[in-house]
Amino acid sequence: MxxxxxxxxxxxxxxxxxxxxxxxxxxxxxxxxxxxxxxxLQGTVAQNCSVDVTVNAGAGSLPLASAGAQRVAVGTVLQNCNKKTGYTLEVTSQNCSGAPTGAKVVDPVSTEYLAYSTEFQNPTTGGSQASVTGLLAAACGGQYGRNVTDAKVSGETSTVYVNFTGSETLSAGTYQDTLTITMNVK
Structure with missing residues (x-):
């Protein structure tokens, strides 16, 4: 050239x-x-899902000997999850599987118990029900207080209640159970 x-x-x-x-x-x-x-061009956003349970004072002083229906707020569950497919909040009871089946507070000395159920009051993001009642009343597994589908959640709070009928005839003692709340990401 x-x-x-x-x-x-x-x-x-x-x-x-x-x-x-x-x-x-x-x-x-x-x-x-x-x-x-x-x-x-590509980037990755890590899954960031968490729950933080705050125990209310009422959880440690249930009015077990008060006659009639009782509904006591026992905690709040703060939820964050950036996975759009959602999650469930599963609730389990340490004493649930013992006879008779269902959630109960038990006094280990007298072996007496008082049955209860749990309830969740929720935001309705992602199709979650506002109120879920009767949890752990008769079943111990597959008890979901919240079910979020097709939504990301940031800083939402559910309130957890226990519902029971108090009994004035319970033996003196300390009645206990442990609730566990687990976030299952879909």
Missing amino acids: SPANRTKLGIAIVAAAGIGIVAVARLAGYDVIEAANTIV
Whole structure:
């Protein structure tokens, strides 16, 4: 190629990461070389789902000997989950599977018990029911206080209650059970 033709030569080169495609074309007096590559842009956002349970004072002083229906707020569950497919909040009771089946507070000395059920009051994000009652009354597994589907949740709180009928005839003692709340990410 003569020096005069070099000044007429137009070269366009696009370079990037990835696999390239090179095309050469002849335009009136110019050799045009085109190189095309692609850049794949990608990033990852880690799953960040958590629950934080705050125990209310009422959980440690249930009015077991007060006659009649009782509804006591025992805790709040703060929830965060950036996985759009959602999650469930499962509630289990340490004493549930012992006879008779169902949640109960038990005095280990007298072996007397008082049956109860749990209730969740929820925000309705992702189709979650506002009120879920009767949990652990007769079943010990598959008890979900909240079911979020197709939504991300940030800083939402559910309130957990226990419902029971107090009994003035219970023996003196300390009646206990342990509730466990587990977030199951879908």
